[in-house]
Amino acid sequence: MSEGVNLGVVFLCHNELEVAAAMVRIWHDGGASVAIHVDQRTDEDAYQQMQNALADLDRIVWVDRHKCDWGMFSMVEATQAAAQALLDGFSDVSHVFVASGACLPLRPVAELCDYLRRHPRVDFIESVSARDVGWTIGGLNIERFEHYFPFSWRKRRALFDLTVQLQRKLNIRRRMPRGLVPHLGSQWWCLTRETLYAILTDPRRSEFERYFRWSWIPDESYFQTLTRRHSTRIESRTLTLSKFDFQGRPYTFYGDHQEMLTVSRCFVARKIWPGAQELMNGFPKDLGPEHIGDEPDPGRIDRLIASTVARRQLGRPGLYMQSRFPKKDRENGKTAGRYAVLQGFTDLFPDFEEWLQARVDADVHGHLFDRHSVEFLGRQRVGPGGIPAFPECRDYDPHGFLTSLIRIADREQVFQFSPRDTQDMNWFMVTDPNAVIRVVTGAWVVPLMHSDMPFDDIRNIAARLQHTELEQLKIMRSVWVKADIEIWELADFVARPAAILQRVVRDLTPGSWPLYDQPPPLRDLDQLGRFLQRLRNAGLQPRLMGGFPATRSEEEWNV
Amino acid sequence: MAIRLGSSWNALQLRATRQWYLGRALRRRKQVKPDRLRTKKIARDDILCFVTQRNERIRLPYFLDYYRNLGVNHFLIVDNDSDDGSAGYLRKQRDVSLWHAKGSYKAARFGMDWINWLLFRYGTGHWCLTVDPDELLVYPHCDTRPLQALVQWMDASKLKAFPAMLLDMYPKGRIGDQPYREGQNPLDIASCFDPANYMIHKNGLYGNLWIQGGPRARSFFGRTPDLAPALNKVPLVRWQRPYVYVSSTHMALPRSLNQVYDEDGGERISGALLHTKFLSTFIAKSTEEMERGEHYANSQEYRAYNAGLQNDMILYHPESREIEDWRQLQDLGLISQGNWA
Numbered sequence: 011m012s013e014g015v016n017l018g019v020v021f022l023c024h025n026e027l028e029v030a031a032a033m034v035r036i037w038h039d040g041g042a043s044v045a046i047h048v049d050q051r052t053d054e055d056a057y058q059q060m061q062n063a064l065a066d067l068d069r070i071v072w073v074d075r076h077k078c079d080w081g082m083f084s085m086v087e088a089t090q091a092a093a094q095a096l097l098d099g100f101s102d103v104s105h106v107f108v109a110s111g112a113c114l115p116l117r118p119v120a121e122l123c124d125y126l127r128r129h130p131r132v133d134f135i136e137s138v139s140a141r142d143v144g145w146t147i148g149g150l151n152i153e154r155f156e157h158y159f160p161f162s163w164r165k166r167r168a169l170f171d172l173t174v175q176l177q178r179k180l181n182i183r184r185r186m187p188r189g190l191v192p193h194l195g196s197q198w199w200c201l202t203r204e205t206l207y208a209i210l211t212d213p214r215r216s217e218f219e220r221y222f223r224w225s226w227i228p229d230e231s232y233f234q235t236l237t238r239r240h241s242t243r244i245e246s247r248t249l250t251l252s253k254f255d256f257q258g259r260p261y262t263f264y265g266d267h268q269e270m271l272t273v274s275r276c277f278v279a280r281k282i283w284p285g286a287q288e289l290m291n292g293f294p295k296d297l298g299p300e301h302i303g304d305e306p307d308p309g310r311i312d313r314l315i316a317s318t319v320a321r322r323q324l325g326r327p328g329l330y331m332q333s334r335f336p337k338k339d340r341e342n343g344k345t346a347g348r349y350a351v352l353q354g355f356t357d358l359f360p361d362f363e364e365w366l367q368a369r370v371d372a373d374v375h376g377h378l379f380d381r382h383s384v385e386f387l388g389r390q391r392v393g394p395g396g397i398p399a400f401p402e403c404r405d406y407d408p409h410g411f412l413t414s415l416i417r418i419a420d421r422e423q424v425f426q427f428s429p430r431d432t433q434d435m436n437w438f439m440v441t442d443p444n445a446v447i448r449v450v451t452g453a454w455v456v457p458l459m460h461s462d463m464p465f466d467d468i469r470n471i472a473a474r475l476q477h478t479e480l481e482q483l484k485i486m487r488s489v490w491v492k493a494d495i496e497i498w499e500l501a502d503f504v505a506r507p508a509a510i511l512q513r514v515v516r517d518l519t520p521g522s523w524p525l526y527d528q529p530p531p532l533r534d535l536d537q538l539g540r541f542l543q544r545l546r547n548a549g550l551q552p553r554l555m556g557g558f559p560a561t562r563s564e565e566e567w568n569v
Numbered sequence: 570m571a572i573r574l575g576s577s578w579n580a581l582q583l584r585a586t587r588q589w590y591l592g593r594a595l596r597r598r599k600q601v602k603p604d605r606l607r608t609k610k611i612a613r614d615d616i617l618c619f620v621t622q623r624n625e626r627i628r629l630p631y632f633l634d635y636y637r638n639l640g641v642n643h644f645l646i647v648d649n650d651s652d653d654g655s656a657g658y659l660r661k662q663r664d665v666s667l668w669h670a671k672g673s674y675k676a677a678r679f680g681m682d683w684i685n686w687l688l689f690r691y692g693t694g695h696w697c698l699t700v701d702p703d704e705l706l707v708y709p710h711c712d713t714r715p716l717q718a719l720v721q722w723m724d725a726s727k728l729k730a731f732p733a734m735l736l737d738m739y740p741k742g743r744i745g746d747q748p749y750r751e752g753q754n755p756l757d758i759a760s761c762f763d764p765a766n767y768m769i770h771k772n773g774l775y776g777n778l779w780i781q782g783g784p785r786a787r788s789f790f791g792r793t794p795d796l797a798p799a800l801n802k803v804p805l806v807r808w809q810r811p812y813v814y815v816s817s818t819h820m821a822l823p824r825s826l827n828q829v830y831d832e833d834g835g836e837r838i839s840g841a842l843l844h845t846k847f848l849s850t851f852i853a854k855s856t857e858e859m860e861r862g863e864h865y866a867n868s869q870e871y872r873a874y875n876a877g878l879q880n881d882m883i884l885y886h887p888e889s890r891e892i893e894d895w896r897q898l899q900d901l902g903l904i905s906q907g908n909w910a
Contacts, residue, residue: 255908262722266713283718314910322908325836329902330769332734332801333839335778335830342834392787395765396888400791406781407768407794417902418765 014130015123017042018096018103020089023111024049024078026284027060030111034064036294037109040119043069043100045092050075071099079162083222085197085229093206107200112281113250114263115294121302122249122277126200128303133205133241136195136248137234155192156183159226187214187221195234198250198280201241208240209233251276251308253315256323261315268292274311275304328417328444330410344438346417350424350446350518351439353482354453357428358503358533365530370519372422378415379404379431394419401432408434416444424518429454429478436485445493447486448514451479452500452554456533459541469548479554501556504535579774587822590813593678594685601647601683604667605660608645608691615642616716618698619687621670621680622648625702626655627850630752632702633662639706640715641698645691647683649674681814692808696720699804699818700842705756706733706804707895708840709906722909723838724807730821731805732829733840736762736903737783738892739847739884748849755845761889762843763787764901768794775820777801777827784847784884802842803829838907841898847884 019037021044023030030048037044044067048057057075064070073092078084089108096103105126115122126132140152157177161169176182186192201209212218218236222228237244251274253261262281263271265288271279272295282289297304325334327343336342350372356362367374367387373394376385384404386393393399395418397411404411412435416423439445454475458468486495494517503510508529542552543560611617618641622629633644644665648656659667670683677683688697696716700706708719708731723731738759740747747758767782778801781790786797802818803826814821821827831837890901898904 257726259725261910262725264710264714264718266710283714283721285715285717318906318908318910321836321905322831323835325831325834325905326902329836331767331839331902331905332732332769332778332780333830333837333905333907334835335769335771335832336834337832340833392886392888394888396763396784396787396886397766398787398791400794402792403766403768403786403794407770410768414765414767 014104015127016100016102016104017119017123017126018100018106019044020092020096020106020108021046021110022078022085022088022092022108023047024052026111027052027056028063029282029284029290031060031063032290033109033111033114034070035067036115037119038067038069040115040294041123042107042119043071043096043103045071045073045095045099047073047088047092048075049088050077069100071095080164081227081229082162083219083224083228086222086232089197089229089233090210094210097203097207097210104203105200106203106206107249107278108198109250109278110198110280112284113198113278114280114282114289115278116251116271117275117277118294118296121296124302125249125277129245131202131204132243132245133199133201133237134245134247134249135199135201135234135237135241137193137237137244137246138195140192140194140231151194152192154194154226154231155186157226158182158184158224160224163226184221184224187217189239190218190221190235191238192231193234193238194231195246196248196250196252197229197233198248198252198278199233199237200249201233201237205237205241209236212236212240249277249306251279251306251311252281253311255315256319263289265289267311270310270314272297274306274308275301276306276308328413330413343444344442345413345444347419348422348444348446349416350422350448351427352424352448352514353427353429354450354500354503355448355514356426357453357456358450358507359530360533361530363426366424366515366518369515369527370422370424372424372518373419375423375425377428377431378412378425379408379427379433379435381430381432385426405432405434408432409438412438422518429475429482433478433482436482439493440485440488440495441490441492443492443494446517447493447495448517449482449486449495449497450500450503451483451497452476452552452556453503454479455500455542455552455555456535456538459538460533465544465548469545469550472545472552473550476550476552476554483554499554499556501558504532507532583774583822583824586815587811587813590685590815590822591689591811594682594689594813597672597677597682598686598690600672600677601668601670601686604648604656604669606666606668607643607663608666610664611643611691611695613694614717616640616696616698616720617642617692618644618700619684619692620644620646620700620702621674621684622646622651622655622702623674624651624653624655624854626651626653626658627749627751628702628755629655629658631754632705633665635705636698636700637664639711640717645687647680647687649680679817681817685813688808688812688814689810693810695808696723697806697808699806699814703755703846703848704735704804704842704844706840706842707898707904708733709838709895709899709904709909711840711895719909720805720807726908728838729807730803730826730829731838731840732801732803733805733842734767734780734903735783735800735802735844736841736898737785737800737844737847737884738762739784739889741885741889741891743881743883744847745849745852745881755848756843756892758849759845759847760891761885762892763886764888764890764903767800767903768797772820772827775815775822775827776824777803777820778830779819784889787886788882788884803827804842836905836907838909839904840895841904843892847882 019042034044073095076084076088078088163170222232260281262283264283265286268288324342328346363374373387375387384399391399511529539558539560545552618636647668647670649670659665739761740758763783767780770779772779780801781797790797799819803821804818
């Protein structure tokens with residue numbers, strides 16, 4: 011025990027008394043005096059057993075048992091009683107530390123005493139003004155002090171909510187006792203004897219108690235508020251590592267956190283899973299004399315918990331699975347990564363896929379949404395991640411198909427698209443910020459022109475495709491667009507194909523495109539003007555190709 | 570108003586369905602005859618494991634040890650007319666209570682009537698794991714934390730059902746190449762799985778997700794994916810008397826047991842049942858099962874397998890992954906630790 015510092019521990023427990031007894035022994039063997047409070051609801055036999063197990067310890071005192079309800083004033087009463095017993099029973103106790111059966115000392119108690127000795131007359135108690143929001147996780151803040159809370163939140167939720175709503179509606183506001191400023195903080199504090207004595211013997215104690223008896227979770231505000239009245243030096247932090255999840259429940263530490271807890275250099279951690287034998291055996295851990303003066307630094311644990319909270323609340327973007335199936339527009343990332351959708355290019359350049367594959371750092375697939383086959387890169391029958399190339403499977407769950415493909419692939423995915431393909435995913439892709447969409451409108455007419463089908467069939471197909479592409483464009487020009495979209499009319503595109511291709515390649519893989527590069531061979535478009543005129547003559551107005559003079563071939567013919 | 574009427578009509582309908590299934594199970598309780606019961610040993614917080622099995626003698630030693638190591642305290646097993654000595658083996662296990670069921674597996678809704686009865690009778694208040702002998706449960710942190718840690722955390726988080734999708738495992742080569750020896754870890758042979766080809770639909774009536782895919786869908790149901798076997802399961806539930814499993818452990822009632830997924834973008838906790846069906850034992854079994862016609866949808870699945878077996882079924886593909894640990898499954902997005910740090 012360090013000179014001048016004698017630690018007293020207020021020890022609160024209600025279950026797992028065997029583990030609790032082991033914790034008491036750790037504190038006691040480290041030189042601390044312990045006042046033990048066991049919830050009155052705990053089984054009498056277990057209490058007897060605990061008393062027998064600790065019968066050989068001389069610096070412990072058993073406190074009269076109260077019935078403790080979470081969030082009610084009985085918790086404060088238990089703490090008060092135990093603190094009083096410590097001050098009365100051990101006149102040498104200089105600091106009082108609050109711990110529970112789930113609090114595990116990570117470092118030798120002597121190191122904690124040494125730390126307290128190096129910070130003389132300091133009260134370590136988290137104490138945050140309730141007027142400045144930010145300490146609580148969910149639940150009420152200043153309202154904890156302004157309303158009456160006669161019912162337990164855990165046991166009588168409906169009544170609890172009802173009384174809160176009634177008081178809000180009737181505008182019932184309690185007045186804080188004169189001279190008090192409401193403060194909140196962790197109930198795991200460490201106060202000096204002087205401060206604690208002043209709190210317990212405050213002449214207005216009964217007035218304060220009357221007030222806190224009806225406030226909510228007084229164990230997180232009673233001492234935190236009164237310390238502000240009596241302490242000379244407050245260090246507003248807790249020496250106990252205690253983290254809460256997004257719903258305000260404390261995190262539990264397990265055997266596999268051992269290393270992380272060791273490097274945190276915190277003095278005490280909670281909650282410890284009672285079955286974590288490795289932690290019970292491994293702590294408190296003495297790292298040797300050069301580490302006695304280490305400052306607590308729970309940064310790694312903070313990061314672990316922050317990432318867990320993010321996973322629970324936001325999840326991983328683009329993941330759809332058994333325990334994450336977001337509704338539309340609640341996805342927090344529709345897809346896991348960037349992907350590109352190219353429309354019209356394969357209609358103009360027969361070797362486009364191979365040409366592009368050689369120039370971009372991405373997987374260039376064919377028409378993934380082709381009605382008759384799924385054209386994976388290399389026309390594999392099973393694509394990345396084991397996705398089968400059956401169009402039936404794809405169409406059964408097209409969202410799953412696309413999002414799985416993008417999530418499992420290592421590289422960016424590029425695929426071809428066309429009004430000939432299935433159109434189920436248009437809205438999804440257009441509203442996805444990860445999508446890069448490049449469209450040459452009307453390009454679908456080129457393969458039609460070169461086909462040897464009867465002209466009547468061609469005309470009907472052209473009408474259908476034009477209708478589909480107009481629908482697509484309506485979506486791509488809506489106000490909900492999130493994707494990176496560029497659209498060229500066919501006539502614009504063929505006027506300067508190399509320059510536009512260069513832009514497309516550069517957008518996919520910045521920095522590529524050597525100066526001497528050539529575009530792939532373009533299909534013969536000489537007859538296009540005439541072909542469009544024939545469609546017009548058949549009663550179909552081509553609206554997506556731009557201007558191609560219809561008379562050029564006739565001119566030649568007239569010459 | 571119309572919506573509210575509709576949903577209360579739904580609720581009534583589901584309530585009726587649940588009671589009907591429960592009634593079935595209670596009426597058929599006589600089919601399940603006690604063989605060797607040790608249910609007196611069950612303590613208050615014990616984790617129970619419910620199994621229906623038929624001729625799985627060779628798998629049982631590893632199966633029982635696997636779950637004992639995870640922290641299962643007692644096994645409640647229904648033996649459906651085995652003739653390979655598995656009943657004798659199970660009788661000798663000190664943490665097994667054994668029942669015998671003579672009736673038809675199919676008529677008992679693929680054993681679910683029997684299991685529902687046992688759950689009703691013995692499961693109330695316990696965390697109950699319902700699995701087949703070829704299913705091995707993997708959950709987040711399962712390499713360092715026992716099931717007790719998981720269920721205590723679930724209790725503290727007010728969660729009452731733990732989802733674990735079926736993940737079909739298969740060997741690297743042909744299915745029959747490596748014979749399975751008793752006591753061996755089936756994952757040493759069937760070590761591969763499909764990482765990312767799962768198709769998910771939401772079932773509006775029961776509120777569960779309907780997951781299909783994996784090697785079976787890819788190899789046998791490519792043209793008819795809607796007929797592919799369901800992979801979603803809720804095998805671990807803190808059981809209450811009114812609960813009932815509807816279709817295997819794919820769905821349960823009341824509906825809240827199926828709502829194990831987050832719809833606002835977050836991730837809840839989930840695990841996987843590694844399904845080690847495709848071992849050397851499968852070939853003999855699938856012939857037998859097809860002839861018995863005792864399986865789902867007129868054993869259509871088994872018919873498909875048998876067609877596949879004609880030319881030495883290989884489920885492996887270069888896109889398959891070899892199983893490492895739960896972290897790998899989490900990184901692939903098949904399971905999630907949710908809020909359990």
